[in-house]
Amino acid sequence: MFRAAASVVMLLGFYVVALIQLAAVLAFVVWAAMEHHAAVGLKLGLPLLLAVGATVVGLWRAVRTRPEPMHGLVVTPQGAPELWQTVHALAAEVGTRTPDEIRLVPEVNAAVSEDTKLLGLIGGRRRLYLGMPLVQALSVDQLRSVVAHELGHYSGRHTRLGAVAYRGRLAIGGTISRIGRWNPVGMVFRGYARLYLLVDNAASRRQELDADRASVRVAGPEVAMSALRELPVIDAAWDFYFGRYVASGWEAGYAPDDFFGGFGQLFAARGEELAELRDQEPEEHKSRWDTHPSTAERTAVMRTAPQPAHPVDGRPATALLPSVQAAGTALQSEVLDVGDRKVLPWPQFTAAAATARLQVTADRLFRSLGRLTGTPDPGLAALFDLVAAGRLGELAEEFFPDAGRDEAAARFAGLMDMLFVLAAIRSGTAFWRHSWSGPVRLTDAAGAELDFEEIAKLAVSPDTLEEARARLGEHGVRVEAAGIIERKATAKGSDVIAAMANLKVDGAHTDLVLLDRGFLFVPGPKSTDNGKQRLQELLSSAPVEQLATRYRFVPFEEVRATTVTKRTPAKAELHLHDGTEVALEERWTGEQLGESRDTLLQVLDRLGGKPTA
Structure with missing residues (x-):
């Protein structure tokens, strides 16, 4: 209750600050108009008035916005009676009414969430959200502890004015985003926003x-801890599962038929x-900006x-579920x-994903091979021809720029193994061969x-190629x-590692999105x-793979070398293979x-002299 009340007070204070600044700005405009000229006063004061006006826009949007329920599967009492x-029993123990809805997410x-009215004075529909991975990994006792904690937010009336706290963050965040970086009014608003978040x-x-105390009352301290x-x-485990088992196949155009069962x-x-x-x-380093106490503090309580x-x-x-597989x-x-x-059973999904990963790396090698030899349809056979001609080092040095040609050719055996x-x-x-307990096997x-x-080591030398x-x-x-x-490098599967606005690229106003596979240049104002x-x-408008088809995309592999002539502000040239x-x-x-500028310089330094794989 205190949190929401504080949010209301702090939110009102935000608009009091806005009114004070509005009065100050109007006084400044009048003074400038009287001392100089009306047009001068208006020109100087208009940006400040726009910044103050942004608070009105932020408040209006916040009042009209409601937190959306988390997307998930509604579990009915008939579908999961024991759950x-x-x-229901936990709600009675905690001293609150049972949620109206349970969703697996x-x-x-x-x-938990609650749809309330009149700033929380009137309660509304309650929802309990349970993560499917929790249901799959916890014991019944542990899940009871987790649910009791969430229901404790109801008994503590934490959800009654939760929507007000949500709208407060939304209003202040929306206002700050609308104030220009160099607008002096923004400094006051940003300072107040930091104070709001602290409280x-x-x-x-x-x-x-x-809520932890409610969990202990129901489950006991040992189970709660x-x-x-x-x-x-x-x-x-969830991050490992998604990163190791799901992500590459998903990016390659496949989907497992039993995602949660996996x-x-x-x-x-x-x-x-x-x-x-x-x-x-x-390893927790909690600060005053965190919304949750540290684990050590919570276990001590x-x-x-x-x-x-x-x-x-x-x-x-x-x-607690009649069929976890059916629910998943x-x-x-x-x-x-x-x-x-393409939806596949897990063994086939894993095989398709592993092969797709190999093909991506192979295509990268074959594109360089085609560029070096002029071969229109490069593949392993064309690579063998290059080895037979004693020219493997010319290709290999692109992927091992810290080695001479002979050493690079020998080190190419690892890549040759992958091609085999x-x-x-x-x-x-x-x-x-798919495995849940270890990596995929060939x-x-x-x-x-x-x-x-061993065969790959033989294949990198003309003497033992046959x-x-x-x-x-x-x-x-x-x-x-x-x-x-x-045959052409794309941004498929790329991640954004940096983004910079208002650069000049070949003299034109440009925004730069730096991907982990290349440079994306977007025309800017x-x-x-x-x-x-x-x-x-821009980044929220479409996946980067689609953005790379709309705007100019320069993959790292097309960069022959870079020259950095100035580091602050950054100034450089990309030298492409063509x-x-x-x-x-x-x-x-x-x-x-973020720290995009530092990231850009790191990439330019890495690409400097010779490109890397």
């Missing part, structure tokens, strides 16, 4: 400790690794709470938009593991099976105002997201 009975999180976050931390310690373990199987199969994570002390006796239920939390499949249909991706794996897969003599049809490392070719033939590997698919906002709107020169010049009035 609903458990939540695709996050490592649990939360609101401090209240949020107190609410979390109150074990659930709290388990959350970062589940979070790490996580459950991985969590069960990686017990030893997860146990090591549980033994690690959490739990230890001092009363320790009521309660029945132990160590069953997996999935026991239904949730997948509800929240995942697979688009035109691709050729074996494409030849139908090698297969990927085997033959009988299940025996395959290794082409021996390598013969040994590949013994394995049924067709050299011509590995060829190029993506002459005005240097609202550069950050323009970049944020002989083109691209001039980049940062302006003093430019804006950036």
Whole structure:
């Protein structure tokens, strides 16, 4: 309750500050008009009046905006009676009414919300959100603890004015985003915004400790602390699962047929690794800007709470659902938009993803091979011709710029090994074996593991190339099976690592989005105002892969070398393989997201002299 009340007071104070500044600006305009000229006063005061007017826009939008419910699968009492009975009993123990709705959500999180009216004076529909990964990984006791914590927010009336706190953050954030970087009025508003967040976050931390006490009353301190310690373990497992098992296949145009079921199987199969994570002390450095207390502070509060006796239920939390597989499949249909991706069972999905990763790297090599030799259809066969001619070092030095040609050719064996794996897969003599407990394995049809490392070492020298070719033939590997698919580098699968507004590129006003695979140049306006906002709107308008098709995209692999002539502000030239020169010049009035300038200089330094793979 304190948090929301404080939010109301602080929000009102924000507009009091706006009114004071409005009065000051009007006085300044009148003074300037009387002392100089009316046009001078208006010219000087208009930017300040616009900044103050931004508060009105921010307030209007905030008042009209309601927090949207989290997207998930609604679980009915008929569909999961034991889950609903458990939540109902917990609500009675905590001293609050049962939520009107339970939703499974695709996050490592649990939360509650309430639709209220008249600034929270009238309660409304309540929703309890349960992350599917939590249900799959926690015990019933631990899930009871987590749910009791969330219901404690209801009994503490934390959700009644939660929408007010939400609107307060929205209004202040919206106002700040509309004030130009160099507008002096913005300094006062930004200072007040920091004060608002300090007060609101401090209240949020107190609410979390109150909810923890409710959790201990219901589940006991040991279970409550074990659930709290388990959350970062589940979070790490979820990130590992998505990054190692899902992401590459998803980017390549595939989707698993049982997304959430896969996580459950991985969590069960990686017990030893997860146990090591549980033994690690959490590295937390909480500050006054955090919305949650540290784990150490929370466990200290739990230890001092009363320790009521309660029945132990160590069953997996999935026991509360009639069928966790059916729930996972239904949730997948509800929240995942697979688009035109091909849906595959996990073994086939893993195999398709692994092969797609190989092809991306192979295409990168083959594009360079085609550029070097002029071969219109470069592939492994053309690479063998290059080796036979004793020219592998010319290609290899592009990928190993710190080595001479002979050493680079020898080190190319690792990349050659990868190409042999691709050729074996494409030849139908090698297969990927899916595993939840370890990495994917390459085997033959009988299940025996395959290794082409020694053959690859033979293939990088003209003297032993024919021996390598013969040994590949013994394995049924067709050299011509590995060829190029993506002849032009794209931004597919790229991530944004930096963004800068108001540069000049070849003399034209340009915004730069730096991807982990190349430079994206977007035509910009002459005005240097609202550069950050323009970049944020650009990045939220479409995936970077689509943006790279609309605007000029220069992949790193097309950069032969770079020359940095000035570092502050940055000034450099990109020298492309086709002989083109691209001039980049940062302006003093430019804006950036985060530390983008430092990132740009690091990339230019890395590309300097010789490009890397």
